[in-house]
Amino acid sequence: MPDDFAIQLDHVSKKYCTSLRRSMLYSLQDITRNMMGRPSLCESLRRDEFWSLQDISLQIKKGEMAGVIGPNGSGKTTLLKLLDGIFWPDTGEVRTEGAISALISAGAGFHPILTGRENIYLNGAILGLSKGEMEKRFDQIVDFSGLNRFLDMPVKYYSTGMSIRLGLAIAMHCEPDILLVDEVLSVGDQVFRNQCIKRISQLNSQGTTVVFVSHNLDLIQMLCQKTYLLNEGRLEFCGETSAALQHYSLLMAQMRECHHPASLSGRCDLTQTFSNDVDVLDIRVINEKGEPAHEITEREDITVVYEILFKRAVNEPRFSASIGTQTTDNIIWHTNLQRNLQFGTVGPGHYELTVTFKSPALVPGIYKVVLGIYESSTGENMVNYRLKYAQFKVAGTVPLRGIVACPSEWRLAKK
Amino acid sequence: MDRQPTKRILRPDNALHTGFWKTYRDILIELASNAWLIHQLIKRDMSSYRQSLLGIYWTIVIPFLSIFLILSLQSSNLFLIGNLRHPYALFAVTGLMFWQLFSTGVISATESLINARELVLKINISRKAVVIASLGKAAIGFSIQFALLVLLFLFYKIPPTPYILLIPFMIIPICLLTLSIGLVLSLLNCIIRDIGMGLSFLITVFLFLTPVLYVKPTGGWLSAISHYNPVYYLIELPRELILTGRTSNGLGYAVSIGVTLVLFVETLRFFHLSENRIAEKI
Numbered sequence: 239m240p241d242d243f244a245i246q247l248d249h250v251s252k253k254y255c256t257s258l259r260r261s262m263l264y265s266l267q268d269i270t271r272n273m274m275g276r277p278s279l280c281e282s283l284r285r286d287e288f289w290s291l292q293d294i295s296l297q298i299k300k301g302e303m304a305g306v307i308g309p310n311g312s313g314k315t316t317l318l319k320l321l322d323g324i325f326w327p328d329t330g331e332v333r334t335e336g337a338i339s340a341l342i343s344a345g346a347g348f349h350p351i352l353t354g355r356e357n358i359y360l361n362g363a364i365l366g367l368s369k370g371e372m373e374k375r376f377d378q379i380v381d382f383s384g385l386n387r388f389l390d391m392p393v394k395y396y397s398t399g400m401s402i403r404l405g406l407a408i409a410m411h412c413e414p415d416i417l418l419v420d421e422v423l424s425v426g427d428q429v430f431r432n433q434c435i436k437r438i439s440q441l442n443s444q445g446t447t448v449v450f451v452s453h454n455l456d457l458i459q460m461l462c463q464k465t466y467l468l469n470e471g472r473l474e475f476c477g478e479t480s481a482a483l484q485h486y487s488l489l490m491a492q493m494r495e496c497h498h499p500a501s502l503s504g505r506c507d508l509t510q511t512f513s514n515d516v517d518v519l520d521i522r523v524i525n526e527k528g529e530p531a532h533e534i535t536e537r538e539d540i541t542v543v544y545e546i547l548f549k550r551a552v553n554e555p556r557f558s559a560s561i562g563t564q565t566t567d568n569i570i571w572h573t574n575l576q577r578n579l580q581f582g583t584v585g586p587g588h589y590e591l592t593v594t595f596k597s598p599a600l601v602p603g604i605y606k607v608v609l610g611i612y613e614s615s616t617g618e619n620m621v622n623y624r625l626k627y628a629q630f631k632v633a634g635t636v637p638l639r640g641i642v643a644c645p646s647e648w649r650l651a652k653k
Numbered sequence: 654m655d656r657q658p659t660k661r662i663l664r665p666d667n668a669l670h671t672g673f674w675k676t677y678r679d680i681l682i683e684l685a686s687n688a689w690l691i692h693q694l695i696k697r698d699m700s701s702y703r704q705s706l707l708g709i710y711w712t713i714v715i716p717f718l719s720i721f722l723i724l725s726l727q728s729s730n731l732f733l734i735g736n737l738r739h740p741y742a743l744f745a746v747t748g749l750m751f752w753q754l755f756s757t758g759v760i761s762a763t764e765s766l767i768n769a770r771e772l773v774l775k776i777n778i779s780r781k782a783v784v785i786a787s788l789g790k791a792a793i794g795f796s797i798q799f800a801l802l803v804l805l806f807l808f809y810k811i812p813p814t815p816y817i818l819l820i821p822f823m824i825i826p827i828c829l830l831t832l833s834i835g836l837v838l839s840l841l842n843c844i845i846r847d848i849g850m851g852l853s854f855l856i857t858v859f860l861f862l863t864p865v866l867y868v869k870p871t872g873g874w875l876s877a878i879s880h881y882n883p884v885y886y887l888i889e890l891p892r893e894l895i896l897t898g899r900t901s902n903g904l905g906y907a908v909s910i911g912v913t914l915v916l917f918v919e920t921l922r923f924f925h926l927s928e929n930r931i932a933e934k935i
Contacts, residue, residue, distance in 0.1 A: 324776070324932050435886045
């Protein structure tokens with residue numbers, strides 16, 4: 239291994255088994271084979287096995303701070319456990335140079351009856367600190383945790399926050415050559431979190447290689463020079479953090495589309511309404527020429543056509559037309575009553591309602607248009623707008639956050 | 654942080670590519686660098702007694718109860734102890750002291766990895782250290798029963814033979830046997846939980862098959878079983894030495910020690926080869 243790499247993965251794969259019983263059998267099989275001096279059957283998939291990580295090759299330089307991002311279940315934690323040596327690869331090689339410490343779980347191994355002080359020694363030993371090293375660092379750890387007053391209290395009387403603080407404080411003072419950080423920082427209050435992040439940066443500037451797994455993209459963007467994007471056990475992208483984050487938001491947008499099969503085709507299978515008296519036959523977004531459009535540019539008018547079948551006469555229908563994101567239902571919400579528009583009694587028959595949203599300031603991304611219908615005189619909710627919608631896409635680069643688009647100008651001046 | 658080697662390569666079946674002697678060197682290095690961890694883990698185990706009134710003295714309850722039980726069984730002719738030249742309590746406590754070192758050791762070692770699940774799953778901790786540390790409880794129980802034995806010698810005004818000073822050496826073979834069995838069972842218990850579930854039952858059966866609470870009969874199937882039972886020899890010879898200063902079966906003891914050593918060397922290798930497969934199954 240060239241001297242400047244702290245971590246090198248060479249075609250590394252790791253598999254899991256979905257069946258408990260089979261996994262028992264396979265372990266026995268592999269152990270027996272090993273005892274007879276034969277290789278285990280780890281390179282191929284047996285029944286009920288699947289790759290949790292597949293063919294990962296990467297190199298992390300000494301002193302680098304590398305981010306790892308990816309959707310849930312993409313293999314991030316498995317990767318960290320492989321780096322830490324808790325799991326062994328099924329194919330390929332994991333090479334590391336230097337002592338490794340992992341912030342995978344803070345305070346694992348705390349004993350509830352032991353006091354905070356005793357647990358610091360115990361946990362230090364578990365994390366690999368010798369007696370001498372621990373004695374040198376004990377005061378730093380206590381200061382960092384801010385729990386001086388509670389040191390002689392059994393840990394079982396600690397609050398969750400307190401034990402996590404203590405656990406992190408110990409782990410932060412192991413001063414390894416390679417530090418692996420999993421999602422643990424998401425717990426604890428902002429002040430303590432900042433303290434931890436500062437400590438990680440400090441270790442990094444002293445030469446510690448840091449691998450940082452997080453869903454907190456801001457942190458990744460600020461701290462990491464290079465970021466690895468995992469998806470479904472494969473390394474989807476590796477490179478500069480800003481580029482990795484771009485790939486990630488794109489990936490997330492794609493995943494949301496897959497999640498809703500209606501998606502951009504404008505069709506929605508869910509036709510549940512609250513009333514049999516009305517049916518929404520179709521919702522579609524159209525362009526100026528009246529053709530169905532799935533993609534529009536920023537600030538372009540959005541025209542939506544709703545085809546509605548009334549099976550009986552409805553007195554004073556109130557239509558609500560709204561645009562939402564996957565997470566927020568109504569970021570734009572209009573009703574005909576708001577506009578002082580009354581349709582009187584609508585007789586039975588097939589209607590086409592057209593609503594144009596005038597140059598909405600939506601940031602690029604995927605949106606849904608939904609419709610609700612009430613009968614004003616009775617207050618009856620006739621259509622469940624949540625279940626009936628179409629989607630469209632505002633073209634452009636999807637930002638990490640924000641829903642309103644507006645141009646901006648920047649200036650930094652010293653007063 | 655001197656626990657991990659500075660350069661490390663993980664690949665499938667790593668241990669297969671390591672030479673026979675290097676495997677044992679690796680094991681020795683691992684154990685040496687984890688001495689402090691083992692010490693801390695034993696301290697942790699001991700702490701669970703803090704919230705109990707009798708605490709560690711629970712270990713004396715069992716010998717007292719079994720002596721009482723067996724004496725009452727004997728007085729009603731239900732159970733034959735055999736011919737004894739010493740008070741039964743002395744005979745039984747000496748035997749039970751070694752027996753319980755073995756039985757509690759095997760049971761706690763078998764459960765050790767599963768009890769440390771949180772650690773094994775999340776921290777790259779030495780699993781050998783976890784199993785070895787679990788024997789600490791048995792060792793401390795042993796020393797308390799030893800104190801009880803000394804009190805009994807004073808009570809009966811019978812002096813033990815000077816061989817009693819050799820106890821620290823006499824427990825080595827039985828400890829190695831306990832560890833060997835514990836290493837294998839702790840790993841297998843992670844894969845198949847039946848092992849832990851059936852163990853305390855099997856240990857009880859084994860206690861009745863091993864002449865610990867009674868004198869080895871001179872004939873019959875029980876005698877034949879004992880003849881091939883290394884645990885019997887590892888307990889009987891120290892007991893004879895402490896009580897009478899004479900040994901009746903030195904050969905059996907020597908063979909048992911040999912068997913134990915071979916078993917220890919092999920199980921250590923088995924554990925070393927297989928432990929990496931365990932973290933994910935536990």
